[in-house]
Amino acid sequence: MGAQALSVFAFVFLAEWSIFAAAFSQALDSDFTFTLPAGRKECFYQTMKKDASLEIEYQVLDGAGLDVDFVLFSPSGDILATDHRKSDGVHTMETQDGDYMFCFDNSFSSVSEKIIFFELILDNMEDGMEGDPEDWREYVQGTDLLDMKLEDILESINNVKARLGKSVQIQTILRAFEARDRNLQESNYERVNLWSATNLVVMVLVSSVQVYMLRSLFDDRRKTRT
Numbered sequence: 001m002g003a004q005a006l007s008v009f010a011f012v013f014l015a016e017w018s019i020f021a022a023a024f025s026q027a028l029d030s031d032f033t034f035t036l037p038a039g040r041k042e043c044f045y046q047t048m049k050k051d052a053s054l055e056i057e058y059q060v061l062d063g064a065g066l067d068v069d070f071v072l073f074s075p076s077g078d079i080l081a082t083d084h085r086k087s088d089g090v091h092t093m094e095t096q097d098g099d100y101m102f103c104f105d106n107s108f109s110s111v112s113e114k115i116i117f118f119e120l121i122l123d124n125m126e127d128g129m130e131g132d133p134e135d136w137r138e139y140v141q142g143t144d145l146l147d148m149k150l151e152d153i154l155e156s157i158n159n160v161k162a163r164l165g166k167s168v169q170i171q172t173i174l175r176a177f178e179a180r181d182r183n184l185q186e187s188n189y190e191r192v193n194l195w196s197a198t199n200l201v202v203m204v205l206v207s208s209v210q211v212y213m214l215r216s217l218f219d220d221r222r223k224t225r226t
Helices: 002-025 133-143 150-217 221-225
Strands: 028-036 041-048 053-062 068-073 079-086 088-094 098-105 114-123
Touching: 028 150, 041 114, 053 068, 053 098, 053 150, 079 088, 098 114, 114 150
Parallel strands: none
Antiparallel strands: 028 114, 041 098, 053 088, 053 114, 068 079, 068 098
16 A cells, blocks of 8 residues: 555656646747847747747847837738837737747938847747646546645646746846946946046147237237337
8 A cells, every 4th residue: 555655646746747847838038139230120030829928028238329110020911019219118919820020120220230139938838748637637636645736736836937937037127227227327438538538628728728818918019029
């Protein structure tokens, strides 16, 4: 009887571990940073399944104006979302089968290139576990050997997965904000140094002119006449 209980416990542990792995593999998260040259447009493609979820978040980290045009197309070519000269944006939608295309457009800028960060979060992209989960679930419930509810464990695991995914997403967004703020501060620092040097040169020139004018007022003009 002890061996049977041990085998059932091992079966339950493997089943729970399968649920744990499946729950954490359902959400796919990826982020990219690229340079968009002036006057250029870059497009990306993402293959999605039906009844899945696609979330796109982007930020302009560096470049004059910190803005870019954004457009998202459905697999049929319809425009789902557009942004005009924005520094950041978030778009979430339920998807159908096919390739979704999203583009970043910097054609309105003829001089400044942009550094763009974007993140893709894909939910419900897995087909699920192989086999019928109800078979082993009914078997475990019929044994009454373990004082636990598999539904509660599954719900707890899904909650942990959701919170961890949200934490990773927030940390990634904060890093992007930090990079953008750092680039902005470095740009302001260079600008302040440039104008400080310019003001210093102007002050030296003005001081020299003032000294020359004052000295010319006190020159003895009688010497020049004699």
